[in-house]
Amino acid sequence: MKRKHLIRLGAGAGAVLGAAALAWAGTAANAQDNSADNDFGAQVIGGQPAEEGQYPWLVGLGSAGEGTPWERQFCGGSVISETVVLTAAHCVEGTEDAAELVVFSGSVDLESDAIVETAVSDFHIAADYNDPVAMANDWALLLLSEPVDVEPIALSAEPEEFDALETAGWGNTGEEYPVVAEWVEVPFVSDADCEAAYPGEVDAASMLCAGDLANGGVDSCQGDSGGPIMTPAGDEQILVGIVSWGYGCAEAGNPGVYGEVADFDEDIAAVLDEWGVLA
Structure with a gap:
């Protein structure tokens, strides 16, 4: 079974061509369409639509241009400061x-008429992305051209506390790309169980896992990357954490894998300092 990057391959194209014909040629050129290789429904699995104001810091990353x-x-x-967004490295490599x-x-x-589009003036991809294993340190920062009127989210919680x-x-829900973001609660998975699920592919320092190991049914999936x-x-x-990768979606025994933000704190702070941004 091929590794699946949890990345959207272009909503407009998907609506017209269908999942099997997707071929995003923009900033997510490393992404692949796995519809022929994996039996999954690409979505926030088992979730429900988010309410306005529920996640004010949640933003969409998109391509400049028409549409x-x-x-x-x-x-x-x-959004981690009024001018900085934290996302996945594989979204912008x-x-x-x-x-x-x-x-x-x-x-x-x-x-929504409330959507604000803001240009990105600079970006930083983790220097140790894909080291020591593929998808390790899967984080990137986007410097916005102007501040956004959005409540930032705080960083640095140890996930095993929850x-x-x-x-x-x-x-993608498997039938369409939702216009309204969805959310879901996912059980935390220990490092030991995460490594057992993906032998040799997990860097416990920079990754965490979440999902229902025994039953599946709740997960992030393609299109949620960087969130x-x-x-x-x-x-x-x-x-x-940051939505990163996994095998299938919401499958028992295959939890979602996320970049672990607590491991990146010092490196993130260093980039913000270089950009002259207050943390």
């Missing part, structure tokens, strides 16, 4: 110019 936000959005991200990228904020509904986490995004996995709803949610 609606729904047509151009291909990954997710999290292959990007030659920051001007290729835009961020959609202000609503969980990509067709029995369950929440993830959200605009992944957040967070502590449960409460007084202040904290970002613990």
Whole structure:
């Protein structure tokens, strides 16, 4: 079974051509269509539509140019300061110019009049991305051309402190690409169980797993890449991870794998300092 990057391959193309014909040629050139190799429904599996204001920091990453936000959005991200978005490295690897990228904020509904499109002026991909194993240190930062009026999410929670986490995004439902982001609660999976599920493919320092190991049924999936996995709803949610990869979607024994933000704190702070951004 082939590894599946959890990345959207272009909503507009998918709506017209169908999943088997997708071939995104923009910033996500490393992505692959696995519809012929894996039996899965590409979506936030087992979830429900997010309410406005539920995840104010959740943004869509898209391509600059013509088309609606729904047509151009291909990954997710999290606002960590008014001018910086944290996303997955595999969402932007292959990007030659920051001007290729835009961020959609202000609503969980990509067709809402409240959506704000903001240009990206610079980006940083983790220097140790894909080291020591493929997809390790799967994080990147986007510097926005102007501030967004969005509540940032705090960083640095140890995920093992929580029995369950929440993830959200605009992944394909298998029938259509949803206009409104969906969210789902996923059980935390220990490092030992994560490594047992994916022998030789997990870097426990920079990755965490979440999902129902025994039964499946809840997961992030293609289209959710770069988006957040967070502590449960409460007084202040904290970002613990970044949607990264997995085998299949919501399959028993194959949890979703996420970049573990606590491991990147110092490196993220260094980039923000270089950009002159207050953390």
